[in-house]
Amino acid sequence: MQPLYDLAANLAGPPLVLAATARGRFGGRWRDRLGLTFFPHPVQGRPRLWFHGASAGEIQSAAAVAQAVLKTRPEADIYLSASAPAGLEKAVAFSAREPRVRVLAVPLDFWGAAGRTAARLKPEALIILETELWPNLIRAARAQGAKLILASARLSERSFRRYRLIRPFMAGLLAEFDLIAPIGPKERGFFSALGAPEERLAVLGNPKFDRLLDQAGQPAFKARMSELGVRLWGPAERGPLVVAGSTHPGEEDILAKAALRLQSDRPELRLILAPRHIGRAQGLAEQLKNLGLTVALSEEPGPLFPRVQAVVVETMGQLSAYYGQATVAVVGGSLRPGLKGHNPLEPAALARPVIFGPHMGSFEAEAEGLIAAGGGRTSRPETLADDLASWLDNTTAARAAGQAARNFLAARPPAAPALASAILNHIPGAFPCPG
Secondary structure, three states: HHHHHHHHHHHHHHHHHHHHHHOOOOOHHHHHHHHOOOOOOOOEOEEEEEEEOOOOHHHHHHHHHHHHHHHHOOOOEEEEEEEEEEHHHHHHHHHHHHOOOOEEEEOOOOHHHHHHHHHHHOOOOOEEOOOOHHHHHHHHHOOOOOEEEEEEEEHHHHHHHHHHHHHHHHHHHHOOEEEEEEEHHHHHHHHHHHHOOOHHHHHOOOHHHOOOHHHOOOOHHHHHHHHHHHHHHOOOOOOOOOEEEEOOOOHHHHHHHHHHHHHHOOOOOOOEEEEEOHHHHHHHHHHHHHOOEEEEEEEOOOOOOOOOOOOEOOOOOOOOHHOOOOOOEOOOOOOOOOOOOOOOOHHHHHOOOOEEEEEEEEHHHHHHHHHHHOOOEEEEOHHHHHHHHHHOOOOOHHHHHHHHHHHHHOOOOOOHHHHHHHHHOOOOOOOOOOO
16 A cells, blocks of 8 residues: 555645645745755764653653653763654754754655654664654664664554554554554553554653653743633632633533523633634634733733733643643633643642543543542533533632542553663664663
8 A cells, every 4th residue: 555655645735745834834944844954973882862742742752752762871962852843842852952952844754854863863663652654754664774663652543543444554654663652551551452463562651741740840830820820810809710721622611501501690701712723712802802802912011910801822831831720621612512622740740630521432441440530620611611610619629639540640650761671672783671
């Protein structure tokens, strides 16, 4: 099927890339994208590792694993690539803190771009986070002799069903990897059913969550949260606040109607919506106004509360700080069919009670764990107002649920050190393991 894939990629790839760029979901760093960037020559004794993830969440995972690798092998050269603008932004921010890491945009999987990049970069290992399974990228790295590792590997049931239709192709692609490290037993079963070699499968957890508690405790983050609280409320007494993060079209109407219903008995209640794609912020603000809410964009001069009933976030990278203001957090991407949910442990790290919808396929284990711990709750559009009210009207219960959510996260063993060790063990010549 590889020739068919190449034909389809070369023909359909360019218009798809242009369309994604026009929507703000791709683009930038076109020399990297086209495989035209030159890299420094490899240095003897400084092995070169290339980490790749799609967007901000995957880059967060890659950063955690890269740091664990550098802790053991500080001489390594680390390259970090991303696909989406949000991922590149996160990668650049990480590189600013960790100068041993260099950033590039992932090459296109057509027109030979992946092959040119791999030949110029010459990585000793390509570590792909989650499911960025680009066939030409994988085979180009293998052609350069790189070890291939799929870390924090995950598949939704929907993706698994789709990939199963092309199982022979997927089996061949997965056989290229030296190690596939699923985040849990369920995902291991998916990869096994797709033909991944059993002896190369090892459940090593999800490093995406490793740094959440550390970040929540950092002085700089606490200062940012404090500044945001003043910006939102000014000198006014702070009232109950629902913060909904990573929301998708159709969910904001559900949240706004629930807020309006709650505000009829609780006029002090306020709502913050952080859309998954910030390019929607202006239109979303108008949409909320049409529903009857008074609305401000987050970058308008403050204080914003209690002047308006709702605020729409229009900047990237601030969601955790907004979650830190919440009485109750709602995780978006979960209230409508066809969605798969977003990370419920981000508000949990800040000891906030978490509500999510029934569609949490991408974070099913985390959602179930939060529910079992008493820190999370599944809601539906028709019950959302009542589910929010049960915590908004009982602050003692809300605080206890928030602490339970944080305790659930704190009890999870970190995944990054185990993944770093596995990576190093697969490159024994370059990275002799101690002991």
